[in-house]
Amino acid sequence: MSGNDRSRKFVELIGSATFEEAFQRKVRQRRWGVALVTLGISLLGLWLMFDIVGARGWTPLEVAETGLFGLLFATLSFGFTQAFLGFLVLAEGHEPLKITNTLDEETPLASTGIVMPVYNEDAETVFGNIRALYESLRERGELDSYDFYILSDSTDPAKAVEEELAWSDVCRQTSGFGKIHYRRRKLPVNRKSGNVADFCRRWGHRHRYMVVLDADSVMTGKAVSSLVRLMERNPRAGIIQTMPRLAKAETLFGRIQQFASRLYSPIFAAGLNFWQQGAGNYWGHNAIIRVSPFLSSCGLPGLPGKEPLGGRVLSHDFVEAALMRNAGWEVWFAHDLEGSYEGMPPNLTEYVKRDRRWCQGNLQHMWLLLAQNIRPISRIHLVQGILAYGSAPLLTLFLLLGALQAGLDRLYEKLGMFPAASAAVLFLMTLALLFGPKVLSLLHLFSRPKELAAFGGPVRVLLSAILETLFSIFTAPVLVWFHTRFVLRNIAGKTVTWHTQTRDGGAGPSWYDVVREYWPLTMAGVGLSAAAWWIAPSYLAWISPILLGLVLAIPIAKLSGGVGLFRKLFLTPEELRPPKELCVRYHLQLRDGDQFVHALLDPFYNAVHAALQRPRESSTLAVNSYATSLGARLFKEGAEALTPQQKRALLADGQTLAWLHNLIWKTPAVRLHPSWASALAQYRSSKRGARPQSVSVPISVVGASET
Amino acid sequence: MAISPEYLGPLRVGIRSSPEWTEAWDRINDYLDALKAPDSVDRDLILLSSFERAIARKRREPFTPATELAFEETQKALDHALRHLVDRSVPEDRRLVEQRVRLYLTENVDGSLLGRTEELSEEVLQALREVKLQAAPNLQVASITPRPLELSSPGKGVVNLARWLSPIGANSIIGWVIGLAILGLLVFASLYR
Numbered sequence: 001m002s003g004n005d006r007s008r009k010f011v012e013l014i015g016s017a018t019f020e021e022a023f024q025r026k027v028r029q030r031r032w033g034v035a036l037v038t039l040g041i042s043l044l045g046l047w048l049m050f051d052i053v054g055a056r057g058w059t060p061l062e063v064a065e066t067g068l069f070g071l072l073f074a075t076l077s078f079g080f081t082q083a084f085l086g087f088l089v090l091a092e093g094h095e096p097l098k099i100t101n102t103l104d105e106e107t108p109l110a111s112t113g114i115v116m117p118v119y120n121e122d123a124e125t126v127f128g129n130i131r132a133l134y135e136s137l138r139e140r141g142e143l144d145s146y147d148f149y150i151l152s153d154s155t156d157p158a159k160a161v162e163e164e165l166a167w168s169d170v171c172r173q174t175s176g177f178g179k180i181h182y183r184r185r186k187l188p189v190n191r192k193s194g195n196v197a198d199f200c201r202r203w204g205h206r207h208r209y210m211v212v213l214d215a216d217s218v219m220t221g222k223a224v225s226s227l228v229r230l231m232e233r234n235p236r237a238g239i240i241q242t243m244p245r246l247a248k249a250e251t252l253f254g255r256i257q258q259f260a261s262r263l264y265s266p267i268f269a270a271g272l273n274f275w276q277q278g279a280g281n282y283w284g285h286n287a288i289i290r291v292s293p294f295l296s297s298c299g300l301p302g303l304p305g306k307e308p309l310g311g312r313v314l315s316h317d318f319v320e321a322a323l324m325r326n327a328g329w330e331v332w333f334a335h336d337l338e339g340s341y342e343g344m345p346p347n348l349t350e351y352v353k354r355d356r357r358w359c360q361g362n363l364q365h366m367w368l369l370l371a372q373n374i375r376p377i378s379r380i381h382l383v384q385g386i387l388a389y390g391s392a393p394l395l396t397l398f399l400l401l402g403a404l405q406a407g408l409d410r411l412y413e414k415l416g417m418f419p420a421a422s423a424a425v426l427f428l429m430t431l432a433l434l435f436g437p438k439v440l441s442l443l444h445l446f447s448r449p450k451e452l453a454a455f456g457g458p459v460r461v462l463l464s465a466i467l468e469t470l471f472s473i474f475t476a477p478v479l480v481w482f483h484t485r486f487v488l489r490n491i492a493g494k495t496v497t498w499h500t501q502t503r504d505g506g507a508g509p510s511w512y513d514v515v516r517e518y519w520p521l522t523m524a525g526v527g528l529s530a531a532a533w534w535i536a537p538s539y540l541a542w543i544s545p546i547l548l549g550l551v552l553a554i555p556i557a558k559l560s561g562g563v564g565l566f567r568k569l570f571l572t573p574e575e576l577r578p579p580k581e582l583c584v585r586y587h588l589q590l591r592d593g594d595q596f597v598h599a600l601l602d603p604f605y606n607a608v609h610a611a612l613q614r615p616r617e618s619s620t621l622a623v624n625s626y627a628t629s630l631g632a633r634l635f636k637e638g639a640e641a642l643t644p645q646q647k648r649a650l651l652a653d654g655q656t657l658a659w660l661h662n663l664i665w666k667t668p669a670v671r672l673h674p675s676w677a678s679a680l681a682q683y684r685s686s687k688r689g690a691r692p693q694s695v696s697v698p699i700s701v702v703g704a705s706e707t
Numbered sequence: 708m709a710i711s712p713e714y715l716g717p718l719r720v721g722i723r724s725s726p727e728w729t730e731a732w733d734r735i736n737d738y739l740d741a742l743k744a745p746d747s748v749d750r751d752l753i754l755l756s757s758f759e760r761a762i763a764r765k766r767r768e769p770f771t772p773a774t775e776l777a778f779e780e781t782q783k784a785l786d787h788a789l790r791h792l793v794d795r796s797v798p799e800d801r802r803l804v805e806q807r808v809r810l811y812l813t814e815n816v817d818g819s820l821l822g823r824t825e826e827l828s829e830e831v832l833q834a835l836r837e838v839k840l841q842a843a844p845n846l847q848v849a850s851i852t853p854r855p856l857e858l859s860s861p862g863k864g865v866v867n868l869a870r871w872l873s874p875i876g877a878n879s880i881i882g883w884v885i886g887l888a889i890l891g892l893l894v895f896a897s898l899y900r
């Protein structure tokens with residue numbers, strides 16, 4: 001039977017009486033298979049470790065070390081098993097049990113909200129990505145089924161003004177009034193999850209589905225409509241997650257990650273779908289959610305204790321998937337659905353900073369493991385998320401215990417031989433588990449000449465893969481260092497603060513900032529190298545890949561933010577031939593300087609902002625007089641007189657802003673605070689041309705906004 | 708309506724002869740530039756009428772700055788020119804804002820609307836009057852209620868243990884001492900193979 005025949009048969013089986021039973025049996029078989037293979041590999045590794053360590057008798061340090069080895073090796077085995085099964089699935093060319101088999105382009109669409117929560121993001125990126133999807137759906141003639149919501153939690157007053165202008169500008173250019181909506185919360189309660197929950201409370205009954213996007217998410221209209229159709233075809237699906245591909249990277253770090261993800265993730269994704277099936281996970285974006293069960297079942301619980309490990313749930317996605325599963329809904333992974341993309345941090349420092357937040361969020365999930373009624377597969381997802389960061393301190397401890405034992409042996413001159421055959425086999429096994437998935441991915445790609453050509457050809461792919469592997473070897477110790485720090489700080493009830501901030505994502509942090517953040521790693525690398533040399537030169541050679549990563553942390557971190565390096569390597573099909581949604585560049589022309597100031601001075605900025613605020617009648621007298629007093633102070637003491645919080649309060653009062661606008665413009669320069677006088681002077685030098693002369697919009701469509 | 712340059716010229720010369728009025732003239736021109744008002748007869752008309760009235764007011768209100776008078780009169784002139792674009796029910800303090808919104812929305816449609824409102828068809832005017840800049844749709848409220856975390860019996864035990872241990876973990880000195888003590892114990896026990 002060909003793959004297509006089997007696929008057809010699978011679709012026909014859906015809904016039949018025997019299907020559910022057969023499906024469940026098949027899924028159970030698969031899960032047992034994955035568990036047994038993982039267990040088999042882990043036990044073999046553990047047995048070899050026993051043979052090596054036990055040959056000279058056991059010490060308590062070695063017992064602890066072996067215990068940690070067992071845990072870490074099992075994690076590694078599970079990842080390898082998943083990749084290997086994924087490789088087999090893709091090599092076979094047909095997977096009967098995947099959600100995309102049920103896709104039918106004739107299925108009617110349903111009302112869907114495209115939801116993008118943002119927090120002090122770059123307005124051009126946010127609205128550019130929304131516009132790309134909007135245009136894509138319009139070209140497909142499917143716009144009627146969709147509404148777009150930019151859900152802002154931005155606290156920076158200037159960002160808030162930028163967002164409003166970008167919203168009105170995009171709506172103006174696309175005739176999107178009444179279709180593209182913008183809402184900014186005054187208080188960002190519960191961060192992103194609270195933002196989405198607020199959307200559900202306000203407009204939850206407006207749509208059957210919501211597609212959740214991140215600020216850097218790009219999706220094609222086809223992908224979004226496919227998700228809606230898949231939902232319609234699978235009435236038990238509560239969430240369908242896509243596999244977003246990394247795209248639009250410009251820096252070396254970003255392009256390496258982009259290449260690695262594009263090359264290696266297909267086999268992992270196929271393997272993941274192989275065993276999880278309808279018990280999948282949600283990653284927080286580039287996914288579709290059925291709103292009704294989300295409303296009834298996915299309200300996030302409070303966690304015991306206080307932040308960082310307790311309090312409000314930070315990483316909401318895994319929890320929402322678990323709650324959705326608890327309520328009896330399926331969560332699917334449409335891993336082979338094309339047209340789903342996301343961005344990524346531009347350099348190592350930004351990547352680590354993102355991990356700092358994710359680490360805290362994932363560690364909170366420990367409480368969910370102690371909860372009742374969480375399904376076993378959801379627990380596995382939660383454990384995987386915790387171990388994504390929790391394995392770093394375990395690995396550090398494993399290395400530390402090994403080094404201490406080796407140091408003791410050196411001190412007592414007991415450095416002895418160990419069974420060479422077992423050691424060699426274990427070494428090779430570890431290498432196979434670590435690098436096997438990369439080799440399998442390359443084999444998969446090389447078996448598909450067209451895809452290989454889309455990556456730039458065999459030579460470039462091989463060279464890129466070798467360099468990527470070297471880069472990942474060098475960066476892994478840096479990540480382990482920081483993850484260990486994050487986990488330990490979180491367990492101690494503290495969060496990690498970061499000294500530096502990358503102002504320019506493209507250029508990356510300066511040498512000064514990099515040295516300031518990474519010098520402890522270099523010092524530790526040098527110190528540990530000296531200690532390892534003292535134990536035995538062969539021991540130093542053994543752990544040199546780890547120590548080298550620490551020693552070279554500063555240049556690697558700096559290099560990671562470089563633009564223009566290795567441009568002919570690390571190519572991906574999306575970089576060579578990007579889909580048009582990835583090519584959309586939206587340029588919002590703004591006046592130079594603080595946009596909060598221009599919200600007061602520019603007649604258009606001021607009018608757009610003031611018109612969007614609720615009328616004063618809805619506010620209390622105290623609020624009104626507070627806003628007026630802020631306005632008076634701002635006028636008297638200049639643009640920098642207010643704190644960001646006060647500026648936000650003032651921005652919420654359209655009437656005061658309009659009053660201030662008139663007051664500043666009509667006051668002679670001698671009576672104005674110097675900051676206002678100099679801000680007004682900009683309006684003389686920037687005479688005209690500060691705003692884009694963008695596409696023409698017929699007047700008839702301008703008033704399309706709902707009333 | 709055409710304006711004679713002969714009329715505007717002397718006004719400009721007169722204004723330039725006084726620093727106070729020069730500032731007012733520049734300020735109003737900057738404002739009209741910010742409004743994207745094109746260099747046209749209509750702009751001149753707004754300037755002319757505004758400054759005429761402002762100069763007249765200055766005689767009655769000598770202590771009011773010329774910039775203030777000129778700006779207020781310009782606002783009135785703009786209001787007069789754009790009054791057709793806004794519904795009459797809009798309160799006066801909001802009307803100027805709404806007029807600027809309409810100028811912004813139609814900014815790219817065949818140049819500025821300033822001075823051209825009389826050329827617009829009634830249908831277009833009506834559409835403009837009905838415009839309401841609304842960023843978000845009307846509410847269709849739903850509820851999403853958080854459910855409490857129901858811990859299992861072992862889970863409750865762990866939570867109690869965590870509560871008991873948290874003062875120790877929160878103190879970094881105690882945490883380091885305990886961690887190093889465990890490690891030291893392991894090392895000590897491993898001294899002799």
